[in-house]
Every structure is written in C-alpha cells, then in structure tokens.
Amino acid sequence: MKPNFNTFTFSGTNTAEIVIKEPVRSITLHALELEIKNVVLDESVYANQNYPFEGRTIKPIEISYDKKLQTVTFDFGVDLYVGKAKLKMEFTGKLNNQLHGFYRTSYKVVDKKHWGASTQFEATDARRAFPCWDEPDKKVRFHTTLIVPKHMAALSNMPVDVTIQPTGDEYRKMVCFKPTPPMSTYLAAFVVADLEYIEATDKNGVLIRVYTTPGKKEHGKFALDVALHTLPYYADYYKTPYPLPKLDLVAIPDFGSGAMENWGLEIFRETALLVDEKNSSASARERVADVVDHELAHHWFGNLVTMKWWTHLWLNEGFANFVEMLGVAAQFPAWKRRVRFVAEDLVGALHDMDKPSSHPIEVDVNDPAEIREIFDTTTYSGGGSVNRMIEHYLGNEFPKGITKYLDCFKYGNAATEDLWKILGKSSGKPVSDIMGPYTRQAGYPVIFTEEGSRNGKSILKLEQMRFLMDGSIDETYPLWNVPIGVMTPATVENPKFMYMKGRRMTIPRTTKWVKLNAGQSGLYRVAYSPRMWDRLTDAVRAGEIPEIDRIGLLDDAFALARAGYVSIWSALGLLDAHRNERETYVWAMLAGKLNGVASLVRDEDPEAMLAEYARKFFKPLVERVGWDKKPGEGNLEAILRGVALSNLGAYGDEEIIAEARKRLDAFIASGTLDPDIRQTVYTIVAQNATDEDFEKLMKVYDSTDMHEEKVRVLRAIAHVRRPELIRRVLNLSLSLKVRSQDTPIVLSVMAGNDSARRTEWEFIMENWGTLLTRGGGLGWISRVVRGVTEGFKDRSDLARVEAFFKTHSMPGLDRAMQISLQMIKSNMKWLNRNLRDVESWLTDTRVPLPASEQVSAPHELR
Ligand SMILES: [Zn+2]
Structure with missing residues (x-):
C-alpha cells in the first residue's frame, strides 16, 4: 500500500492465494470505491500438483463492479482450473476524510498542519482499502508492505520484518511486516503518520508501545500502565498467552468510534487513550482504563476466536x-x-x-x-x-x-x-x-411479585412476562429461565438463589421486606405489590439495602411506573427515601431519574415545583461535598462532586451559577481550575450563557490543543438554552472548527437538552444530506435521531417526526425510527397517567394514595 498525501489517494497491489473448488468462469470479491486494473490469475505456480495442465496466467475479459453489493467481478471468459492459484490485482483508491477504510487524518507539527493516514475496517470497510473477501470467517495470513515517506512511522498488525529503499524513490521507504496469523479482514490495519512513542515490556515479554502525534507521548503513560497490567491479567484469566509478539496502541486525532481492536495495532481517538496528569479528569482516566481494557480483551474474544x-x-x-x-x-x-x-x-x-x-x-x-x-x-x-x-x-x-x-x-x-x-x-x-x-429472543422478563398464603403458610407468588416499557402485553411470548436471588434482612450477605422455569412459581415468605434479583445479577425487572414497595422504601431509608440493590430498585421503580405497573408516587417515594444517600453511583441514578421526570413535566404545571424539590434534594449533598477537593479523595468523591454541583446548577440555584462564572473567569485569568470540576463549571455557565459567557467558553476551546478539553467545551455548549445560541452551536457542530468525529458528541449531548430539542430536530432535517457524510457512518446518526426525537411528548411533534421518517427510511435507521415513535407515544401516555400525581406528590409528599388508585400486576396473580 502506498498513500499519497498530495493527492489524497493511495495505490496498492494485492496477491491472494486462492483455491478454485469448481470450474467457474468468474471470481467475485468485495471492493468499494476502488479502481482495479492489471488483474492476473496465475495458475502456473501450482502446476503439476495433481492437475492435468502445465499452468497458465490469464487476464479477465471484463471487470465489473456492483455498487449495491459492494463487489467486483473478474470474468475470465473461460473455465478456470480447479486447484490452487494466485490472483494478483493492482488498485487505486481515495484517502477519504470519512473515517472509514484507509482515510486521512490531520495534526499539527510545530503549528503546521500535517497529514497522515489510518484505517478503520470494522465492520465492512476493508473493501474500501483493498479488494478482498471481506467477511469475518474468511481468515487469511496478511503479508503487509507499506511504502511511505521516509520520515514517517509506518505501523501494521505485526512487527517490521525488513525496511528497504525502493529503487528510484529517494523520498520513500518500503516497510515489510512479518506475516500475521490467520485473521479476519476487519482486523487488518495500517497507520502512516508522524508519530512518537513510549514503550515497555509486559511480564510475559510482550513489547507494548503507545504512539501519539508529536508532543503528546507523555500523555500515553497512564494507558501504558493500564496495558502493562491488563495484558498479562487477561493472559492469565483466559489461560492463553497473548498471541502476537507486539502490541501498539495508537492515538489518532481523527477516529470515528472510541477505539478499534485491530490485532496488534489498536487505534484510539485521543480522548480514549491520552491522560494529561495536570488537566485530565477522574472520569477521563476511567474512560481510558475502560477503553484500553476493552480493546485488550478483544485480542482473545474477537481476534483469536x-x-x-x-x-x-x-x-x-x-x-x-x-x-x-x-x-x-x-x-x-x-x-x-x-x-x-x-x-x-x-x-x-x-x-x-x-x-x-x-x-x-x-x-x-x-x-x-x-x-x-x-x-x-x-x-x-x-x-x-x-x-x-x-x-x-x-x-x-x-x-x-x-x-x-x-x-x-x-x-x-x-x-x-x-x-x-x-x-x-x-x-x-x-x-x-x-x-x-x-x-x-428480544427483551427480558418482569417478575410480578405478590404476597399470599397457602395451607396456612405465607408465600410469595411470582409470575413472569416479557417486559415492555409501554406496558403492552404479549401473553404468547416465550418465557425465560430466570435466576431468582432472594434477599431478606436475614440473607443480605448471602442471598438464596433458585431458577424460575415456568410462568409461575411460589416461594416461602418472611414478614419483613423481600427483594428479588439480589445483587442485580440477572437481566430482568421485579414488580412488587404496593405493600412490598412500601416496605422496601422503608428498608432503603433505614440503610438496610446494599448499594447495587438500591440502584436496581430505583431503575425498576421508574421503568415500571412508565409501564403502569407501579404508581409514580411509589417511585418518587423511593427516590425521596435516599436523602441520606452516600454512594456516588446511587446519586447518579437518583439524578437521572429526577431529570427524566423533569424533562417530562417541562412546560407543564409542576415544572417549577419539581425544580424547587430538586434544589432541596441536592442542596445538602452539595453542602457536604463542597466545591474543592479534600485531601485523600479518590475518583468516586470527584465524580460525586460533579453530580451534586451540576444538578443543583441545572435546577437553577443562583449561588452555584454565580460561583461557576467566578471559577471560569479565574481559570481564564490564571489557568487554574480543578480538572474534575471543569465539565461542571463549563456546563453551568453554558446553561445560563450570555453572549459574553459563550465567548469565554469558545476562548477555552480555541486556546487548547488537548482533545479532552475541547470535548469538555463541546459537551458544555450543547447545554445552551437561548435560541440564538442553540442555532450557533448547531452551526458550529458542522463547521471546520469541529472535527468530523466530534459532530456526534455535540448533537447527542444536545439531544438531552430540553430547551433545544425542537430547534435541533429542525436542524437535523435541514442538514440531513450533510450529516450522512459526517462522523464515520450511520451508527451515530441513528443514535442522535433517536436521542432527539424520543424526548418529544406532543401530538404535533409526533406527527412531524412520523412524516419525516416516512420519507427518510433506510436500512440501518429504520429500527431507531420505530423506537422513537414508540417512545413519543409512551411519553404522551406517561403524562396522561402521571402529571396530576406528580403535582399532588410535590404538594404533599407525605400523604399516600388511596389503595384503590394503586397499580401493580396487569391481573390478579394466581
Ligand atoms: Zn469492542
């Protein structure tokens, strides 16, 4: 492969060793946006191997492309001999700017823009780089050679075998790599760019390098430490050695997804690999550890098998x-x-x-x-x-x-x-x-649970059914074998496990609270009778339920309230029982649930009352965690501080808003601001931004070369609430100021911004054609389309969305569109059912609903 950075093209040759199993006249491979020429089928190499011929080389009489199937067919005009042969092809392609296939990426070297090239083949884009049988079970050994400018690094899956000087080309070098083990095409990879690296050898002798563009290699240290820990950890966990002699982790400035597990050559976007000791946040560090360990895991699950x-x-x-x-x-x-x-x-x-x-x-x-x-x-x-x-x-x-x-x-x-x-x-x-x-089968079950008695003994009656978020019921849907972990006050440390095999089952009951799905080890929800919910709520208030189970209860309660299996009063009551909560991830869940309700009641009567409730709910937490780091704090405290401040700010606490502005000003003046609260500070300022505030945030964006910092600003400004700023951010997301890979970040964060939803949806409809070319494919568009539209809750919005979907349906988007419509309808239903109850709950959180209005299972459990 030979990239050309002046014309943004590449040329290459591919020789495939093949076996012709029956006497066909043509050969079809995958190829997309490639021009293929000088095709030769060489049958001579394997002559005299049981075949009645002396061998020959032949050329196709016709080369035809099928754009829809993404294939090329070589018609040789005669029957090919059965047996081994070599298929040689020369081809050229475009070094595109669409983050897939063999594509270009830009970076700065001493303030000058330079170009490099990277690959992203999964799932079906190896065919954009070279003609091949581009399916995961067509495994082959790759013998890769890259011809690149001399000063640039050239990387591929395996270590370099030999570097030679091509004749007549002083400017380039020819880098030949050792052959790979048999592997799928989507795992092949090349990177050609100005790169520097740090390296270390893991305890099993595997050489690990972290590569970055110039000036950033020190930011690879954390990722290198993670890889040094986890590569041997997995070799031990899988009891199978890492199969290759080396592993490179490369941060590329333009990369469509988070990272890609190409065998021996993992490629990352910068925020998923680089940590700046001074300026990175705790969550950025956690993300890097997650993504590095995720990609490492694939070298066994995915790459080896x-x-x-x-x-x-x-x-x-x-x-x-x-x-x-x-x-x-x-x-x-x-x-x-x-x-x-x-x-x-x-x-x-x-x-x-x-x-x-x-x-x-x-x-x-x-x-x-x-x-x-x-x-x-x-x-x-x-x-x-x-x-x-x-x-x-x-x-x-x-x-x-x-x-x-x-x-x-x-x-x-x-x-x-x-x-x-x-x-x-x-x-x-x-x-x-x-x-x-x-x-x-799609989905998972909900287990309805009710107290009863049989033969004088107290029992719990359980019944399973597919759970659907809108409360619809399909009694004929097949069942699951569900692991039921039963937790009571006596078995918190050691819950009992059993399997539910049919639709119904009974188990013995104790008089105190019972929680099923102990430790949330199973993929299902549990709906309790109103009395059981009450007891569980008391148990939460008394601090008797473990952290993981509190998270599970909260999520179940609000999902079941949406489906109509529990009253919104019970769900809000459970939330309210967490006033003395200490744990970060439970707080994150509480915040999410409250935001969900706030979004649904926006522009409705209880909106202001809910915001007031939320301010009271978060205030004691903010008082406890404060703005500033305390000595000896870890990641969990840092993340909790972010949850506390950003929520109190989002619900309009004036003190918090003023303090955020003050801290941003101080940062611009002196350059100091704890990285762990930067996202929170920027976001609160953006939510309340004047033009002047907005300029300040853009100043932070423009004055940094650190991708994490740029993304923080992009995420923050996606929260602006004034109409003219919303438009400005939307336009910015498609401008040259924002890398194509980051457009999805702006649009998907803004999808959760209730003030921006309608404007963003209009923007997406207006710019549909452009969006289809940004960010590396349809995957993110389906997420954004869903994110924006599924927050609508009006009949008129539903009609507009439905009309647009009708004319813009396409493979890869249809499911997202159906789900959006299901969500909008479910939002409308939620409002109908719950709006008045939310209002009355906020008016007096103490008075329980009359029993007749409580809801639970869709029918009497037998
Ligand atoms: Zn993965």
Whole structure:
C-alpha cells in the first residue's frame, strides 16, 4: 500500500492465494470505491500438483463492479482450473476524510498542519482499502508492505520484518511486516503518520508501545500502565498467552468510534487513550482504563476466536464489555467498577432492550448498514450483562469453560451456541437452556411479585412476562429461565438463589421486606405489590439495602411506573427515601431519574415545583461535598462532586451559577481550575450563557490543543438554552472548527437538552444530506435521531417526526425510527397517567394514595 498525501489517494497491489473448488468462469470479491486494473490469475505456480495442465496466467475479459453489493467481478471468459492459484490485482483508491477504510487524518507539527493516514475496517470497510473477501470467517495470513515517506512511522498488525529503499524513490521507504496469523479482514490495519512513542515490556515479554502525534507521548503513560497490567491479567484469566509478539496502541486525532481492536495495532481517538496528569479528569482516566481494557480483551474474544457472522457480534462486544470490567476492577479496586457496571451497563441494557422494536442479542443482519446498526447498547451492554449473569451462575467454572472455548476455536470462528455448549459441557450445568432464550429472543422478563398464603403458610407468588416499557402485553411470548436471588434482612450477605422455569412459581415468605434479583445479577425487572414497595422504601431509608440493590430498585421503580405497573408516587417515594444517600453511583441514578421526570413535566404545571424539590434534594449533598477537593479523595468523591454541583446548577440555584462564572473567569485569568470540576463549571455557565459567557467558553476551546478539553467545551455548549445560541452551536457542530468525529458528541449531548430539542430536530432535517457524510457512518446518526426525537411528548411533534421518517427510511435507521415513535407515544401516555400525581406528590409528599388508585400486576396473580 502506498498513500499519497498530495493527492489524497493511495495505490496498492494485492496477491491472494486462492483455491478454485469448481470450474467457474468468474471470481467475485468485495471492493468499494476502488479502481482495479492489471488483474492476473496465475495458475502456473501450482502446476503439476495433481492437475492435468502445465499452468497458465490469464487476464479477465471484463471487470465489473456492483455498487449495491459492494463487489467486483473478474470474468475470465473461460473455465478456470480447479486447484490452487494466485490472483494478483493492482488498485487505486481515495484517502477519504470519512473515517472509514484507509482515510486521512490531520495534526499539527510545530503549528503546521500535517497529514497522515489510518484505517478503520470494522465492520465492512476493508473493501474500501483493498479488494478482498471481506467477511469475518474468511481468515487469511496478511503479508503487509507499506511504502511511505521516509520520515514517517509506518505501523501494521505485526512487527517490521525488513525496511528497504525502493529503487528510484529517494523520498520513500518500503516497510515489510512479518506475516500475521490467520485473521479476519476487519482486523487488518495500517497507520502512516508522524508519530512518537513510549514503550515497555509486559511480564510475559510482550513489547507494548503507545504512539501519539508529536508532543503528546507523555500523555500515553497512564494507558501504558493500564496495558502493562491488563495484558498479562487477561493472559492469565483466559489461560492463553497473548498471541502476537507486539502490541501498539495508537492515538489518532481523527477516529470515528472510541477505539478499534485491530490485532496488534489498536487505534484510539485521543480522548480514549491520552491522560494529561495536570488537566485530565477522574472520569477521563476511567474512560481510558475502560477503553484500553476493552480493546485488550478483544485480542482473545474477537481476534483469536472470531464470530462466524455479524449475527454473533455480541460474542465479541458483550464479552469485551464484561471483561473490561474485570480488568479495571482488578487494577483499580477503589473505583467500584462492578457497581458502575450495574449503574451504566446493566441499566443501559434494560432500557435498550425493553421496546417493542428492540432486537435480540443474536440478530439477523445482512446489509452493511444493518451490521453497523447493531454496534449498540443491546449488543455491548446487553451482551455484557448476559455474561455477568452466566458468570454468577457458573462461578469458577466460567473462566475454565472460556479457556476451553478459546482452545477449541482458536484462529477460527464460532457461533453463540458453540460457547453455550462448551460452558455447559465443562460445568455440567444446563447453560444453553438458561442463556439461549436470553440471546435468541428480544427483551427480558418482569417478575410480578405478590404476597399470599397457602395451607396456612405465607408465600410469595411470582409470575413472569416479557417486559415492555409501554406496558403492552404479549401473553404468547416465550418465557425465560430466570435466576431468582432472594434477599431478606436475614440473607443480605448471602442471598438464596433458585431458577424460575415456568410462568409461575411460589416461594416461602418472611414478614419483613423481600427483594428479588439480589445483587442485580440477572437481566430482568421485579414488580412488587404496593405493600412490598412500601416496605422496601422503608428498608432503603433505614440503610438496610446494599448499594447495587438500591440502584436496581430505583431503575425498576421508574421503568415500571412508565409501564403502569407501579404508581409514580411509589417511585418518587423511593427516590425521596435516599436523602441520606452516600454512594456516588446511587446519586447518579437518583439524578437521572429526577431529570427524566423533569424533562417530562417541562412546560407543564409542576415544572417549577419539581425544580424547587430538586434544589432541596441536592442542596445538602452539595453542602457536604463542597466545591474543592479534600485531601485523600479518590475518583468516586470527584465524580460525586460533579453530580451534586451540576444538578443543583441545572435546577437553577443562583449561588452555584454565580460561583461557576467566578471559577471560569479565574481559570481564564490564571489557568487554574480543578480538572474534575471543569465539565461542571463549563456546563453551568453554558446553561445560563450570555453572549459574553459563550465567548469565554469558545476562548477555552480555541486556546487548547488537548482533545479532552475541547470535548469538555463541546459537551458544555450543547447545554445552551437561548435560541440564538442553540442555532450557533448547531452551526458550529458542522463547521471546520469541529472535527468530523466530534459532530456526534455535540448533537447527542444536545439531544438531552430540553430547551433545544425542537430547534435541533429542525436542524437535523435541514442538514440531513450533510450529516450522512459526517462522523464515520450511520451508527451515530441513528443514535442522535433517536436521542432527539424520543424526548418529544406532543401530538404535533409526533406527527412531524412520523412524516419525516416516512420519507427518510433506510436500512440501518429504520429500527431507531420505530423506537422513537414508540417512545413519543409512551411519553404522551406517561403524562396522561402521571402529571396530576406528580403535582399532588410535590404538594404533599407525605400523604399516600388511596389503595384503590394503586397499580401493580396487569391481573390478579394466581
Ligand atoms: Zn469492542
């Protein structure tokens, strides 16, 4: 491959060793936006190998492209001989600026703009760089050669074998890499740029380097430490050595997703790899640890053993999502990474998988756009949560089974059922029966729970049904085998576990509170009777329920209130019982739930009362955590401070707003501001911004070269509330000031801004064509379209959104559009059902609803 940075093109040759199995006349490969010429099929190399011919070289009589199928076909006009052959192709392509295939990236070297090139092939874009059979089960050994300007670094999956001087080209060098093991095309990678690096060898002798553009290599130290810890940690966890001799982690200024696990050459956006000791926040550090450990996990799950087809993408992503938690938790125990998994991944999965149009974890996909669309929360966090559930079920047998699976399928491909079979065989437990329904059918169950008695004994009656967020019911939907962990005051430390196999089940009951799904180890919700909710609320107030279970109760309560299975009074009562809460992730959950209600009652009667309630709710927390770091504080305290201040500020506390302005001014004047509160300060200023405030924030944006700082400002200004500033931020998001990779950040953060929703939606409709070319594909557009539209709650908005979707439907977006419409309708229903109750609850939070108005199961449990 030879990139040309003057013309933004590249040229290359590809020689594929193939086996022709039957006498065909043509050969078809994947190729997209490539011009292919000088194609030769060389059958002579393998002459005399059992075939009745002397060998020959032939050229196609016609080369034809199919844009829709993204293929090229070479028609040779005669039957090809059965047997081995070499297919040689020369091709040229564009070094595009769209963050996929082989694409260009820009950076500064001593204030001068330079160009480099990087790759992003997953899922189906290797075909934009070279003609190939671009499917995960077509594994081959790559022998890569890059011809690049002499002063530039050239990286690929394997170490350099030899560098030579091409004849007649003084300006370039030819870098030949060692051959890779058999691997899928989407994992091939090249980077060509001005780079510097730091390096170290892990305890198993693997050379790890962190590469950055000039001037930033010191910011790679934290990531290097993380990799040095976790690469050997995984080798030990998987009981399988890291399969390659080296590992490079490269930060590239333009990168569409967070990072990519190319074998031996991981590529990251800068915010996912670089930490500046002076200016990075605690959450930025956590993000880097997460992403590095996530990509490292893939070298086994994904790279060594690859999914057979994209239907089983979750085997890659769900596993990496789960194992990244193990890696981070092992290195940074104080961060409570396992709790964060529940608060973010498990809860995220429950909300992504609860729509009538949600897809199953294993999902049929064909079109590249459909494949792109499933890189989503269900695949990552849903898959991760399913792994967490099976780990809980199997205990130590889980990693043992994983080792067997890796050994059985290494350098090959596997499907979901292969994993269940091996885990089942090695543990002796019915893994397929339990896990199969969770990955094959969309959604997850809700367990309705009611107290009763039978033969004079107190019992709990349980009944399962698919949970749908809008409360719709499908009694014919297949059931799950659900792990039921039962927690009572006596079993908090050691809950009892059993499996629910049919629709109904009864278990013995104690008189005090009972909480199911102990430790939130299962992927399901639990709906209790009103009396049981009351007892659980009292238990929360008394500090008897563990942290993870409090998070689970809160999320269940508000989701069930939306579906109509619990009153909004019960949900708000549970929230209110947390006034003495200490834990960061419970506070984050409380804030999220309150924001959700605030967004729904915006422009309605209770809006001001709710804001007042919220200010009272957060004020004591702010008084406790304060603005300034205390000696000996860790990440959790820093993150909690952000939650406290940003919420009190968002609900309009004047003191907080004034202090945020003061701190921004001081930062601009003196350059000092604790990185852990910068996001909060910028955001509060942006929410209340005058033109002058806005200019100050843009000054911070313009005067830094640190990507994390730029993103902080972009996230903040997505919160502006004045109409003219909203327009300004929207226009900025598509301007040259914002890298294409960061457009999605602005638009998706603004999607949560209630003041901006209508304007942003208009902007998206106006700029639809442009947006389709930004940020590296459709994946982010479906997220943004969903994010913006699913907050609407008016009939007129619903009609406008519906009309737009009708004329702009396309593969890769259709599901997001359906889900949006389902959400808008559910918002309207929520308002109808809950608006008056929210108001009355805020008026007097003490008076309980009359029993006749309480809601629970859709029918009497039997
Ligand atoms: Zn991944």
